[in-house]
Amino acid sequence: MNYQNKKVLVIGLARSGMAAIKVLHKLGAKIFLSERKTPGDEDLKTLKEMGVTIYGQDMSVFEKNYDLVIKNPGVPPVSDIVKRLEERKIPIITEIELAYQVSKPQHYVAITGTNGKTTTTTIVYELLKKAFKDKALVGGNIGTPLCELVLDYDLMENEGYYISLEISNHQLVDIDTFRPQIATIINLTPDHLETMGSLEAYYKSKTEVYRNMKDNDIFILNSDDETLKEYIQKYPLHCQIEDFSLNNQDSYAFIKDGYMWVNQEKVLPIDCIKLVGKHNRQNIIIAIMAAKALGISNEDIIETINSFKGVEHRIEFVRELDGVSYYNDSKGTNTDATITALDSFEKGVILLVGGYEKGLDMAPMRKHLSCVKKVIGYGAAGSRIANDLVADPIIVEDLVQAVSEARKIAVNGDIILLSPTTSSFDQYSGYEERGRHFKEIVNSL
DSSP, X not given: OOOTTOEEEEEXXXXXXXXXXXXXXXXXXXXXXXXXXXXXXXXXXXXXXXXXXXXXXXXXXXXXXXXXXXXXXXXXXXXXXXXXXXXXXXXXXXXHHHXXXXXXXXXXXXXXXXXXXXXXXXXXXXXXXXXXXXXXXXXXXXXXXXXXXXXXXXXXXXXXXXXXXXXXXHHHTTOSSOOOSEXXXXXXXXXXXXXXXXXXXXXXXXXXXXXXXXXXXXXXXXXXXXXXXXXXXXSOOOEEEEEEOSSOSXXXXXXXXXXXXXXXXXEEEGGGOOSOSHHHHHHHHHHHHHHHHTTOOHHHHHHHHHHOOOOTTSSEEEEEETTEEEEEOTTOXXXXXXXXXXXXXXXXXXXXXXXXXXXXXXHHHHTTOTTEXXXXXXXXXXXXXXXXXXXXXXXXXXXXXXXXXXXXXOOTTOEEEEOOSSOXXXXXXXXXXXXXXXXXXXXXX
């Protein structure tokens, strides 16, 4: 699209909305912003300087005429806003799609899935940085919007960057032409039912990552995930497939004799891996498959993985005090993520759960509680979640009290694990704020 003088509505500001607006301004579009909250003074000044018309989010805004709508990932696809725009057949895209459309060709490694996205995206970026230096970038759902990278590195004029891109299902729902060179869906487990409307819609949205891939593009397939295998049959791939398994050596990539192998080549010694848990082996094997596909050497792979210590809020070791280890897994915002954290430990876990009520079923978690000695529930959903898990939980109001109660019952060798199973919006702005507060509490003991 030629954006000059086109009427474009951006729904939702935040960081990605502002980045999209700045790109649109550079392209000469007439920009309208629909935002529930009044922007802060600095944002308001920037928006006025760019001539942005600011609306609220009453339905009359969405009865006006626009050439295009760019939807913030935080706006649910099932919302009345989106439904009305779709009824009016006004094109809707995401900030990711806008950035892709206006950029010169780049090397995109797109990573989605229910859990493990941020760790995998970060490892891929570290590998790209090792091999391609300043031509390596990281962004998307991990923190820096792709539109921001477009502006910071002038991707409208410069090409050939290697971009490790974390993409959430909400960023995939309204893509149109986005086509990565390499992509993966790490896994598929229930999540985001409250914003997607159904499990089918959620799983289908993940398959959008490969919809436009073809020819020599590479999709990395987790052949251990039965749900994922079902969905790639329902929505077939039209590109090369390279599969991996942690359980079956009859795959393109696998583990054998203390090594990770890719295409029958011994690549990475397992003892280089510093991260706990089987799930992190899965994240790492995906990353090294992407690296090998891009021609990165085994030496660079080994050196990078050997020095990688993990990502904040993902089963992050905080400290040991009186023989008790504290782990921050605030990114455990669904049951599968918490199951992954629990499966990383053998015994003595005091599990802290709770937060905003997403309505997720706790039944799948019950068979993974053999390592748990006590469950403590806190926050809006804490009582419901904890009582659904065990018969005798401890229930408190907030995280400070949860840590205090956990410390009272912990003994030498125990693990106090924050892995809430749900989002944080009852008491925090996001999982990052929750995780940092947990670390502040623990480090003040």
